[in-house]
Amino acid sequence: MNRRSVLQTMLAGTAAVAFRFGPAQAEGADDYARPAKPAKPYTIGVLLPQLSNPHFVGQAYGYIDEAEKLGVKVIMFDAGGYQYLDRQISQIEDLIASKVDAIIIVAVNGPGTADAVDRAVAAGIPVVNCNVMTGSDKVVTRVRSDDEIIGQMQADFMGQALKNEGKVVMLRGAPGTSWAENRGNSFKKRLIEKFPKVTVVGEQYSQSTPADGLKLMEDFLQTFPQIDGAYNGADTTAIGAAQAVLAAGRAGKVTITATDFQVDTEKFIRDGVMSATVAQQTVIIGRWGVRAAVNCLEKRDVPKALWTPLLLVSAANVNNLDLGTLRAPTGWKPPIG
Amino acid sequence: MSNAPAGDIATQPAAATHSHRFVVMLRRLPWGRIGMPLVLIAMAVFFGTINPNFWSVTNLTNVSRQISVLALISIGQTFAILSAGIDLSVGSLLALVSVACAQGMLEFGLVGGIVVGVLAGCLAGLVNGILIAKARIPAFIATLGMLVAARGLALTLSGGLPIAGLPHEFLFIGAGYLGPFPVPSVIAAVAFVVAYVLLSRTRFGRYVYAMGSNEEAAVLSGINVVKYKIMVYVVSGLFAGIAGVVLTSRVISGQPTLGEVQELYSIAAVVIGGGKITGGVGGIGRTLMGVLVLGMLSNGLNLIQVSSYVQNIVVGAIIIIAVYIDLARERRR
Numbered sequence: 001m002n003r004r005s006v007l008q009t010m011l012a013g014t015a016a017v018a019f020r021f022g023p024a025q026a027e028g029a030d031d032y033a034r035p036a037k038p039a040k041p042y043t044i045g046v047l048l049p050q051l052s053n054p055h056f057v058g059q060a061y062g063y064i065d066e067a068e069k070l071g072v073k074v075i076m077f078d079a080g081g082y083q084y085l086d087r088q089i090s091q092i093e094d095l096i097a098s099k100v101d102a103i104i105i106v107a108v109n110g111p112g113t114a115d116a117v118d119r120a121v122a123a124g125i126p127v128v129n130c131n132v133m134t135g136s137d138k139v140v141t142r143v144r145s146d147d148e149i150i151g152q153m154q155a156d157f158m159g160q161a162l163k164n165e166g167k168v169v170m171l172r173g174a175p176g177t178s179w180a181e182n183r184g185n186s187f188k189k190r191l192i193e194k195f196p197k198v199t200v201v202g203e204q205y206s207q208s209t210p211a212d213g214l215k216l217m218e219d220f221l222q223t224f225p226q227i228d229g230a231y232n233g234a235d236t237t238a239i240g241a242a243q244a245v246l247a248a249g250r251a252g253k254v255t256i257t258a259t260d261f262q263v264d265t266e267k268f269i270r271d272g273v274m275s276a277t278v279a280q281q282t283v284i285i286g287r288w289g290v291r292a293a294v295n296c297l298e299k300r301d302v303p304k305a306l307w308t309p310l311l312l313v314s315a316a317n318v319n320n321l322d323l324g325t326l327r328a329p330t331g332w333k334p335p336i337g
Numbered sequence: 338m339s340n341a342p343a344g345d346i347a348t349q350p351a352a353a354t355h356s357h358r359f360v361v362m363l364r365r366l367p368w369g370r371i372g373m374p375l376v377l378i379a380m381a382v383f384f385g386t387i388n389p390n391f392w393s394v395t396n397l398t399n400v401s402r403q404i405s406v407l408a409l410i411s412i413g414q415t416f417a418i419l420s421a422g423i424d425l426s427v428g429s430l431l432a433l434v435s436v437a438c439a440q441g442m443l444e445f446g447l448v449g450g451i452v453v454g455v456l457a458g459c460l461a462g463l464v465n466g467i468l469i470a471k472a473r474i475p476a477f478i479a480t481l482g483m484l485v486a487a488r489g490l491a492l493t494l495s496g497g498l499p500i501a502g503l504p505h506e507f508l509f510i511g512a513g514y515l516g517p518f519p520v521p522s523v524i525a526a527v528a529f530v531v532a533y534v535l536l537s538r539t540r541f542g543r544y545v546y547a548m549g550s551n552e553e554a555a556v557l558s559g560i561n562v563v564k565y566k567i568m569v570y571v572v573s574g575l576f577a578g579i580a581g582v583v584l585t586s587r588v589i590s591g592q593p594t595l596g597e598v599q600e601l602y603s604i605a606a607v608v609i610g611g612g613k614i615t616g617g618v619g620g621i622g623r624t625l626m627g628v629l630v631l632g633m634l635s636n637g638l639n640l641i642q643v644s645s646y647v648q649n650i651v652v653g654a655i656i657i658i659a660v661y662i663d664l665a666r667e668r669r670r
Contacts, residue, residue, distance in 0.1 A: 075642060077639075077645070078644075080645060082594075083594035084597070085588050085592055085595065086406070086584060086588065086595065089587060090399075090403045090639075091639070093402070093403065094396075094636065096399075097395040097399050097640075099390065109499060109592070110499075110501075111499055111501035111588075111589065111590040112499060112588035112590050112592060113588075115508055115511075115512055115587075115589050119512065175497045175499065175593075175594070176498060176499040176590075205497050205498070
């Protein structure tokens, strides 16, 4: 079987609910078509939470490469971490002052960014919301993976791996973000529905870095004598959790699940320390964000929600992946910090 | 020069004496007073040339809004540093005040929340002051402990999660306008004036300088150093409280993760402006210069699309250069 058909088979298994485009259902990775090159070279401001997370490097490649192909310009800002809400708000204000044509925002915080986004829209700048949701309801569209599905996929894998009995801990991720909230809640709900004997003994939020995941997992391992599984909202904490489990000599005995697919996650899955991850198509999130912004600027209709495809990766399929939509090309670096 | 034999002067080319006089005149300029404003003008010209948007009304009002929070905590920091102390906790106090203000607002309404927030700042400042003045714990250590504890308290009270659902009228403080001026800038401006009067025209202000220059002498002259030191840190906490309320309004939610690293920028503002870290030298006007430099730097570098990582390198370099220039001038006197 070639790579593409394996990919499609995996996607088919999850595509029924994982991918939606308006009312119709569709398969395949890249179904929101690239529009025609616009006559005017628009300038689009892109706001990211944390470029030190490889997930956002993948998105950055998507924004920049798509912008090149469409002949538009991208100005990129990094907030530096989910706790720097004030900095992202200042960046929004600076973009308004720079009179960009459109803004794409990956919010560091839902309620905190709502007012600043409203002000951008009021200044005549359309805002596309990608990946992490802002509380503002004036955005043109929301481009993201379905967090509900992500939580369910992790729960399903966890429940099956634990044979419907065991204790799990949750490293939920950055407080105040839509992904940490929604994925975690969905995970818990699915466990109660389908795997009632798998119980959550501990859950904590933390910043989304390996160091925070390491410390949190170490504390969990100290607090709870029996841990069979660890859920992670993002793979940044999962990498730290994997290190903690390795150091405690319990590699392979704790089922670690995560979201996203950076290089270290791939390595840990191959080594058997991490069990599975729900890979987001980060490059596609970036591409669709730019396409939606250009379509909006060209006065075309843009769907209110664009759901990007998901892919469950485990030891079973880690060798048969098409990385083109999951990551930036090896060695690619984003142009700014 | 007047002692040199007339022959020497006559044989020197005219240009040399002109440039020599020019250098002497340059040296005599009051650099202490005009140095910082000149730097600011130079920066403004530099950034404005590369990106004319720098001069736009939108951008200038943005900058003034964005530096308001730093300005407020730098005012408090000025008092602490002038008294030969320091307040490392102001960043964490922003978070504590934010959480207190938000929770207070949900329970007691708009005004009640603001009062609770500012009071929380004052209370923390009081604790700092008592630890430093009465228990005689060095300011660095006491406020370091408060930095860690206040952050922990903010996270505990909020469960680590943001507190949303604040009344939309509250946005007026962070995003509203009084005429052409953003409300946070007006608040900061008023605070500067009040602080200037406090520091330069009241007994309290004189005692702050006295304690900072020579605490032993201050004690021996009968100044109640304990009482005034406590007041210094309550003032710092008060301005942190006001800053925290403004910041909470800007993000229209209580956020326990706010203010990280901000205490260091407030110290940088005081020092770049020319205040001495050992105390006794400095002032509100100087701190204002420091705040403007930091604010203009960050905004300008953003507008010319310099990465935020490089911005950090620039700010660090400026802190060191500013202090070096100050020390160099002092050694020459």
